[in-house]
Amino acid sequence: MKKPETRIQKKNRAAILSAGLDVFSQFGFRGATLDQIAEAAGLSKPNLLYYFPSKEEIHQQLLTSLLSTWLDPLRKMNDSGDPIEEILGYAKRKLALSRDFPRESRLFANEILQGAPRLGDSMPALNALVDKKATVINGWAKAGRIAAIDPYHLLFLIWAQTQHYADFDVQVRAVLGRDDPFPEAATFMEHMLRRTLAP
Amino acid sequence: MKKPETRIQKKNRAAILSAGLDVFSQFGFRGATLDQIAEAAGLSKPNLLYYFPSKEEIHQQLLTSLLSTWLDPLRKMNDSGDPIEEILGYAKRKLALSRDFPRESRLFANEILQGAPRLGDSMPALNALVDKKATVINGWAKAGRIAAIDPYHLLFLIWAQTQHYADFDVQVRAVLGRDDPFPEAATFMEHMLRRTLAP
């Protein structure tokens, strides 16, 4: 019994979510205001609340749709491919996410910084996937196909480095004094990972 | 003509700064409230404002004292020491900061995520130090004493990885399902850096 969305609904809901992403990713949940989001979406505040019942609902929806995007690169890591190329491919896909979806990256960072209070439900799923892939990587290490390393800290390394280019964007650009650090970042990451992983 | 601080002043100012660090590092500047800070410090809100003229002032003072602590490990990197050991030493000191001052790390992360609006004045100093050390590292690379790598991205790598263990603490602990990831993190980082830097 779901009613189909009208064109106007589709457009406005999308505008609100995009505006919410802008504001939440910069100021966090508590620091963001509905007026800010409404203005960024080009709507009045009551109109915004006609499409979403509450501030929390907007945030929740953003977080939910974020998570599947975010875990996708890890899911795509092929357990039976070449270990080093698979890990490298994963890292590159993750870096591409940072380049193409920096707001989503910052939203995630903000949520974790605040102790992930609105992510509690999804954490088990994340955990399961990570454990599964860590086991695979551990198998590669045990088989001598990559260096003997802790798979969890390897994943942390990739997460940390890729998130950094999105979340600390301001600092990165200030230090480099120029735009688009991503091409070099990819090169650097490949160098680092190949050497770290070599058996 | 500075008046000396009484014991009470010293104690309360410290309590306020510590409470402010707790709250600001979790919720960011806008998300933090004076009532929250006052309660965490065990004071009433007007009493808090007797010691600090405004919310902004507390935040500013925290940021300022953070920055010198934060850059210290990089400053201590010895230009004429053994390249690999110097870089490794720097990374380890930085990781120790994440372990011992996670709230400061998160405060910094929050500030950068929001676009560093209250860090503008200090950015040039940071930049100067980073440029200087990057030149040194670049010299080591050019001389073949370490691998040929981009010094800036090497610094980003160290920052990203060390910050991660403090800022994403919740996620790290959730994934590992246990406390204190730091000993293994140090081991992993050393493995990774030695291989990445080897000429």
Place this chain on the structure above:
DNA sequence: TTATGTTTTGACCATCCGGTCAAAGCTACG
């Protein structure tokens, strides 16, 4: 055109927020 459902808005509300102030309480020292 008219009737029906959708979308937008101005006015409003209770609560929270950063901050003020005058008065009360307390401490240290002569």
Place this chain on the structure above:
DNA sequence: CGTAGCTTTGACCGGATGGTCAAAACATAA
């Protein structure tokens, strides 16, 4: 002890904030 200066607080203020509501404006299709 007394008192001068330091500390604490309750009451309060103007503005922001999340959210409501009824009515107006608009779109759509018979």
